[in-house]
Amino acid sequence: MDGTSDWLGKRREESMGTATIAPRSRSRELSLAVGEPLLRGIHHLALVTDDMRMTLDFYVRVLGMPIVHGLRTPSRPPGARHAHGNGAPPYSNIPHYFLDMGGDSLLAFFEYPKRIAKADRDAIGAMQHVSFACGPARYREILERLKANGITIDAGPLLVIPPAIHSFYFFDPNGIRLEISSDLDGDEEDLLVIRSCSMSETELRAELETISNDKAWIDDMVAAMTPQGLGPVILSAS
Ligand SMILES: [Fe+2]
Known part of the structure; x- marks a missing residue:
């Protein structure tokens, strides 16, 4: 192991907390063995609101995401460990809903209690924004739907990746930064997101x-x- 990869290994270990990424000398074999991604994409992206009704109104009525599943997280005795360990919210018996974001993927929300501080979207490790994909006609339709519902478009529509990937940005009612992206030269149904980017x-x-x-x-x-x-x-x- 040379000095550079040793430093990279240590630095990654620090930045990933408990997770350790093998230095290049060991990861090389793995990375070269994989020509296609191991994973298919998002199963569910879990976000936090303190107003589930407001959130469902926005995602179901404005962005057109059907509800797939709704539940309340389990209650547990005070001090008892959650079955999901540190991956679970620090609150029990809270609403948890799953929406169909398209592409056989789910968008999920937990409803936390009121008066919790808003996230800093630009902090290291934060989710800076989510970009949803659609075809060119749907891109224009969603832009109009947002405007008709009084949602401010903060940036765009603009060309973000030449020659034809366009997008616009806005915030959901929780302050979550969102984007809609589309290849305006592409097909309406067969989006070819990877190829187009x-x-x-x-x-x-x-x-x-x-x-x-x-x-x-x-x-x-x-x-x-x-x-x-x-x-x-x-x-x-x-
Ligand atoms: Fe983006």
């Missing part, structure tokens, strides 16, 4: 070189790039 190896390498001068690490990252990339950049002679 991919880049060439050359472009990725140039970006990685702005965050590290460790060529071996950059080679690893490029080797583990999505197979749905756009291939080498072809420079036009004209």
Whole structure:
């Protein structure tokens, strides 16, 4: 293990708390063995509100997400450990709802008691925002739905990834930063999100070189790039 990867291993160990990521020398085999993601995507993204009715009104009525499941989390004797350990909310017997966000994925909310401080969305480790995907026609429809419901569009619509990924940003009633993203040159149903956001190896390498001068690490990252990339950049002679 060279000095750089030892430092990276230690730094990752610190920043991940109890989780430890193997330094590059050990992770290389794994990363190169995987050409496709191991996971399919989001099962559920769990967020926090202190007003479930307001939240359901927004996500069901404005963003059109049907309710899939609703429950109250279990009650337990004071001081008893939750079956989910530290992954559980620090409150028992609270509403917990699951919404269909599309793509066979769920958006979930817990309703915490009132008077809990709002999150700092720009703190390290925070969820900065969530971006939902849709086709070009639905993109325009949702933009109009939001405006018709008095929701402020804070940024956009704008081009975020050339040539055609556009998005706009807004906040839900809890102050959760949201985005709707769409490939405006793409199909309405077959969104091809990965393909439409991919880049060439050359472009990725140039970006990685702005965050590290460790060529071996950059080679690893490029080797583990999505197979749905756009291939080498072809420079036009004209
Ligand atoms: Fe985004």
